[in-house]
Structure formats: C-alpha cells, structure tokens
Amino acid sequence: MLKITKFLLKKILKYDKVMIPIMILYTILATVQPFIWILIPTKVISLSNSGDIRSILFYILAGGIVSIISVILLSFFIANFRMRANSVRYHLIRDISAYSLAMPYENLLDPDHLSKIQLAEEAIRNPRRGIMGILNISLRLIGNILASIGLLGLMSTLSPWIMMLIFTLVIAQFYFRTEADRFNRNARKSVSEEERKYFKTTDLMKDPDYAKDIRIYSLINIMEIYAKESLGVLKDIVSKSEKKYIKAELIESFLNIIRDLVVFAYISYMLLESKIQISQFFLYTTGAISLVTMLQEMLKQMAEIFVYTKGVRAYMELLESPIIVEDQDDIQIRTKVDKELFTIEIKDLVFRYPNSKENILDNLNLTINSGEKLALVGENGTGKSTLIKILCKLYKPTSGNIYINGVDINEIPEFIYWDLVGVVFQDALLLPFSVKENIALTNDIDKERLMKSIDDADLEHIISKIQKGVDTTLLRILDDEGIDLSGGQRQKLYLARAIYKRNRFLMLDEPTAALDPLAEAELYEKYNALSKGKTSIYISHRLASTKFCDRVAYIKDGKILEIGSHEELMELGGEYNKIFNIQSKYYKNIDEMEVI
Numbered sequence: 001m002l003k004i005t006k007f008l009l010k011k012i013l014k015y016d017k018v019m020i021p022i023m024i025l026y027t028i029l030a031t032v033q034p035f036i037w038i039l040i041p042t043k044v045i046s047l048s049n050s051g052d053i054r055s056i057l058f059y060i061l062a063g064g065i066v067s068i069i070s071v072i073l074l075s076f077f078i079a080n081f082r083m084r085a086n087s088v089r090y091h092l093i094r095d096i097s098a099y100s101l102a103m104p105y106e107n108l109l110d111p112d113h114l115s116k117i118q119l120a121e122e123a124i125r126n127p128r129r130g131i132m133g134i135l136n137i138s139l140r141l142i143g144n145i146l147a148s149i150g151l152l153g154l155m156s157t158l159s160p161w162i163m164m165l166i167f168t169l170v171i172a173q174f175y176f177r178t179e180a181d182r183f184n185r186n187a188r189k190s191v192s193e194e195e196r197k198y199f200k201t202t203d204l205m206k207d208p209d210y211a212k213d214i215r216i217y218s219l220i221n222i223m224e225i226y227a228k229e230s231l232g233v234l235k236d237i238v239s240k241s242e243k244k245y246i247k248a249e250l251i252e253s254f255l256n257i258i259r260d261l262v263v264f265a266y267i268s269y270m271l272l273e274s275k276i277q278i279s280q281f282f283l284y285t286t287g288a289i290s291l292v293t294m295l296q297e298m299l300k301q302m303a304e305i306f307v308y309t310k311g312v313r314a315y316m317e318l319l320e321s322p323i324i325v326e327d328q329d330d331i332q333i334r335t336k337v338d339k340e341l342f343t344i345e346i347k348d349l350v351f352r353y354p355n356s357k358e359n360i361l362d363n364l365n366l367t368i369n370s371g372e373k374l375a376l377v378g379e380n381g382t383g384k385s386t387l388i389k390i391l392c393k394l395y396k397p398t399s400g401n402i403y404i405n406g407v408d409i410n411e412i413p414e415f416i417y418w419d420l421v422g423v424v425f426q427d428a429l430l431l432p433f434s435v436k437e438n439i440a441l442t443n444d445i446d447k448e449r450l451m452k453s454i455d456d457a458d459l460e461h462i463i464s465k466i467q468k469g470v471d472t473t474l475l476r477i478l479d480d481e482g483i484d485l486s487g488g489q490r491q492k493l494y495l496a497r498a499i500y501k502r503n504r505f506l507m508l509d510e511p512t513a514a515l516d517p518l519a520e521a522e523l524y525e526k527y528n529a530l531s532k533g534k535t536s537i538y539i540s541h542r543l544a545s546t547k548f549c550d551r552v553a554y555i556k557d558g559k560i561l562e563i564g565s566h567e568e569l570m571e572l573g574g575e576y577n578k579i580f581n582i583q584s585k586y587y588k589n590i591d592e593m594e595v596i
Helices: 002-015 019-048 053-102 105-109 111-125 130-156 160-206 208-216 220-272 278-320 331-337 384-391 414-420 435-440 447-456 487-501 517-530 566-572 575-595
Strands: 344-351 361-368 373-377 399-404 421-424 505-509 535-539 551-556 559-564
Touching: 002 019, 002 053, 002 130, 002 278, 019 053, 019 130, 019 278, 053 111, 053 130, 053 278, 105 111, 111 130, 111 160, 111 278, 130 160, 130 278, 160 208, 160 220, 160 278, 220 278, 331 414, 344 384, 361 384, 361 559, 373 384, 384 505, 384 535, 414 421, 421 487, 435 447, 435 487, 447 487, 487 517, 517 535, 551 566, 551 575, 559 566, 559 575, 566 575
Parallel strands: 373 535, 373 551, 421 505, 505 535
Antiparallel strands: 344 361, 344 399, 551 559
C-alpha cells in the first residue's frame, strides 16, 4: 500500500501540486468537525442548570455558524479535489495509452498481458473507482483516522475497557469484511478474463463490419451461446462473492448488537449511579456513536481501497515495465542502412509464438538483393505474414538474425528503421480522419507530395467526385457525414499511403485478397511500376499475380522449399508448378464461362 501511496503522490506532484494543500486543509477540517456537535451541545447542557441564557445562546449560535462554515468549506475542498483528481485521471489515461502504443507488439499475443492491461484500464476508466476511488476515499480516510484517534481518547476517559471493546469489535467486523474482499480480489482475474471474452463477443454483435454475416448466416445464436457461456461463469463468480458479503454483513450486525448493548448499558449505569452528569452522558453517548460510525466508515474505506489496489498495481507494473524509447538519431547506423542499395539477409531465422512449442518459421535462410522484387507464396499458416511482421520489427525472432546492409535490425532504432519501410497489410484499416490524413498519416502534410501520391495511385478520379475532396472525413465515427470506400478504393488509398512515405523497402502482405483477379492484377501492375528500383516483398495466394517478380520463394512448414524465377520454378515441376497449374486452370474455366 505504501508503494501505491508513493506512486499516487508522485503523479499528483507531477500533474497538479495544488491538490496537496487542499488535502491538508480538508484533513484538518474533517478531523475537527465531528467534535463541534459533540462538545458544544455538551457545554450547552452543562450550562442549562445555571440559567445563563446569554452563554447558552452564544454557544448555540457559535456552534451553528462554525458548523455551517465547516460544511461549506468541506464541500468546496472535496469538489475542488475531485475536479483536479479527474484532471490527473485524464493524464493517467494518456499514460496508459502511450504505454499501449509503445509496448512490444508481441504483447498483444499474450492473454495474461491483455488481462493486465484491462485491469489497468479499469483502474482509471471509472471516475468513482480504481485510482479515482483511492484518491477520493483517501481524502476522507485521513480525516477519519485522526478524528477516530481523538474520539478513542475521549472514550478512554469513561473507561479504557469500553474503548478497547469498541475498537476490538470494529476490528473483528473489518476482518470478516476483508475476508469477503480478499475472495473478491482473488476472483478478479477470472472475472477480467471472462469480461474480456463477453464484451469482445457483444462488441462483434454491434460491429457494422460483421453485421451482414451475422444476419445472413444467422450467427446471432452461436454468438449468444459464447456470450452466455462467459456470462454464466461471471454470474457464478459474482454469486459466490455475494454470499461471502452476506455472511460478513450478518456477522457485523450481530457484533453491532453486542457492542451497543454493552456500551450504552455501561453509560446508563454510570448515570444512574451518579458517577457522571447528564451533560457527560450526552458527551459519551454521542462520542460512542460518532466513534463507532467513524471506525466503521474508516475500515469500510480501507476495505474499498484494498479492492481497488489490484487494478492500480497492474497499472503501476505496466508503466514501470522497461520500454526503450529510441529518439536519438544514430548517424552512423542511418548512413549504413539508408542507401539506394538496400540488401536484406535472413540467417537461421526461427519463430514460435509465446507458450507454443511449434516453430512457425524453422531455420529460414534468405537473401533479398537490392532492388529485387521477391514473391512469398505458400499455403495458409506457413509463416509468410509472420515473416513480414518480423521484418517490420513487430515480432522478435525466437532465434536467428536479420541484416539490412550488413547491420542487424536489432541494432537499428525503430524510428530509423520504420522510416525506411513501407508496408500494406491484408488487414489494413481506414482511420476516421480526412482522406489526406489517411494517406499522409500526419498533420504536417506536404501538399505536392500528397497530390502526386493520389495521382500515382489512380485515386484522383475518385476524390474528384467527393464534395470536400481530400478534406472529406472517412467513416461515420467522428463525423456523421463521413463516407466509406469500396474494397478497390481502399486498396488504392493504401497504395497512395505507401507511395507518400517514400520508403526504401516495400512489403505487401496480401493487400488485394478481397479483390477479383483482374482488379488484383491491375493493382499489382501499379505496385510493380511504382516500386521500380525498390527492394520489395509481395505475398499473394494467386500465383499469377507474382509473375512480374524477379524471384519467387515457395514456403512450406516454415521453410523455403523452392526458390527461383517463375520460369525456373515452372521448369522444376515441384509444388509451385502444381499449385500454379491448378489455379490457372480455375481462372481459365472462369474466363470460358464469362465468354459463354
């Protein structure tokens, strides 16, 4: 808990120092306030026998004024504190977003890491729970602790045994409440995992991209089965947790009855035996009620804080994870790799996913010469797209090395490396921004370069038909008047995006998978013309689309089975030849059907 406190204080000092004096003033006032309506009425009762009306009125009026001022000030401090704490929360949201963007891409493959990220996001998402809950509760908790110490001192003047009884029974209540909270915290990981599955499934149900398939294939039933399965697990966990809390509350109620009977019986006995005056009777009864209320609230607050600590710890662990942000330009390395000649050498490359024993890439060796166009072909699951992600420095190989102009890519800072690389993935996405921002992927746009990219990608005739041109917003996420693009139009935009970047090394990971063969061939001709002189890798299932490449590498079981030009592989009569002939026969039959 101390570590969390230091973390939060550090963030407060970083983002809003004014919160510290507000906390101090609130704590002082919250400590004093409970005693106003204990001591002043006691004084008024003690003066009632003297007949001093003026003094009685003075204490009543003074008490009322002080009480009103304290309530107003406490309300002001807590409102101001919450407003500032919410501002700090936005900074923390930005920090976790920055972490998510900077963390290794391969972390997205680890379910445990994804669950930790979800816990961390829960700790900052809700303005009343998680970190905000701890901040708001801590503000009141400190005052309650100090006030409780004062009230314990007051009750000790009646009887140390009564003070000890009250304190012991409240601690016992806290123990049973904490046991219920501990069960809840231990179940939180399972809850997070099932919530992630449940919300992923329900999000798919609402996703416009899946709406057509869900309706046409009546997928709602199977999706509901998966959602109900996760929901059933969640209900079971929550039910067990609720039973623990009900048991704790029953025990608390029983202990409350014992405490109240003993304490008030003893105070009444002291009054009846004339060992205390009527004013002291009021003092001790209100003191006992205030102390019990304060202790219960304080321990409940501590229990709430413990519930929130798991998410906060997950947040802290993520932000304390060592992430290397490379922002220093290495002139020597940049000079070696940023050349017209761009040669790639892959040596003994092995890759397998976390917690897997199966190699996706198995001792793969390949050299791609400068300016060469290489096609990677093969069946699904043979490691083609995985190789592209490794070449993009998104995945780290299990073993082996990749060299660019003789420099290991692990030694090349990412911001230098990514400047040299252009890639169009098969699952590339539009962003809910303007057309020009979708192409340039920056706010600092070179207009001349933008228009040339649009023209080279044959996108100009599409944009000219749009009312706002390149300023048109895509998708209806941030703009209700946003437009969508067809599959072919999207591919041309992605091509314009790759052209705008002016890269040395171009990779295309089945970007035309959704297009018909003619549209694909047309687009690949564009890529071929525009990538002239660039080192390029193309992935496609349609082998005819890779005939323009200098060489073709046929991958099977994570290894290069055949490599050579299209003509050489056809003469070889191996796997490539076999699959090419099957595909060409299929397309030939289609052409004949179209002629008929």
